[in-house]
Amino acid sequence: MIAESNKNQKQDLKPKKNVLDEIMEMEERRKEKRNRRDNWLHEGIVVKITTKKFGNDFYKAKGVIKQLVDDFTAILDVNGCSLEVSQENVETVIPAVGRKMLIVNGAYRGMKAELQAIKEEDFAVVLRLEESFAKGRILCLPYEDVCKLKQ
Numbered sequence: 001m002i003a004e005s006n007k008n009q010k011q012d013l014k015p016k017k018n019v020l021d022e023i024m025e026m027e028e029r030r031k032e033k034r035n036r037r038d039n040w041l042h043e044g045i046v047v048k049i050t051t052k053k054f055g056n057d058f059y060k061a062k063g064v065i066k067q068l069v070d071d072f073t074a075i076l077d078v079n080g081c082s083l084e085v086s087q088e089n090v091e092t093v094i095p096a097v098g099r100k101m102l103i104v105n106g107a108y109r110g111m112k113a114e115l116q117a118i119k120e121e122d123f124a125v126v127l128r129l130e131e132s133f134a135k136g137r138i139l140c141l142p143y144e145d146v147c148k149l150k151q
Contacts, residue, residue, distance in 0.1 A: 031107035039071035039087060040104040046148040047076065047090040054083055062093055064150045092147035094118060094125060100149040101127060106141065108134065112149065 017025075041047075043065050052059045063078030072087045095101065095115060103111050113127035116138065125146055129137045 028107055036106055037109075040092075040144070040147075041065060041068055041072065041074045041087050041090075042102055042104055042110070042147075043068060043074075044150050045102050045104065046093045046095075046150055047085075048093050049076075049078070049083075049085065049089060050091050051089040053089060054085075058083065092144055094143060094146070095148040100130075100151065101125075101146045102149045103127070103141065103145060104147050105145045108139065113139070113146070 045065055046062055047065060048060060048062050049058050050060070058078055058081075061078050063076040063083070065074045066077050066082070067075040069075060069084060074085060074087075076083045076085045076090070092104065097115050097117060099115050101113050101115050103109055103113060108129065111132060111134070112130045114130055115125055116128050117126040119126065119140065122140075124140050124142050127139050127141060127146065129135055129139065
């Protein structure tokens with residue numbers, strides 16, 4: 001009997017969602033579904049080469065995407081050299097706190113944000129959006145959904 005009343009008290013402590021919160025959550029889920037794609041390459045982001053296919057000089061080197069060839073291939077500028085790389089041969093780069101990032105996948109795909117914190121244990125970052133209707137909103141996104149933006 002006591003355990004049941006404690007359970008009811010805990011349920012009462014949870015804030016109830018109003019209609020506006022529910023609508024915002026539905027819109028967020030809709031945008032996430034619409035903007036989640038297999039390809040994440042964007043011009044102007046910094047990526048890291050993860051293959052030795054281009055030689056040891058380029059292995060783990062960072063470069064800036066200059067041009068997209070197609071959805072999964074890009075021209076990458078690394079140390080003054082241009083390489084055509086596939087998305088599967090590069091990974092996103094996480095900058096220092098306070099630097100600019102681009103959201104490359106998910107509901108806010110294509111939006112710029114500022115890195116607020118890195119959650120290493122969750123492989124996630126905390127960002128503050130810097131543009132559009134959601135300016136100022138704080139988000140927590142996985143490493144693979146965000147990338148350093150060229151300064």
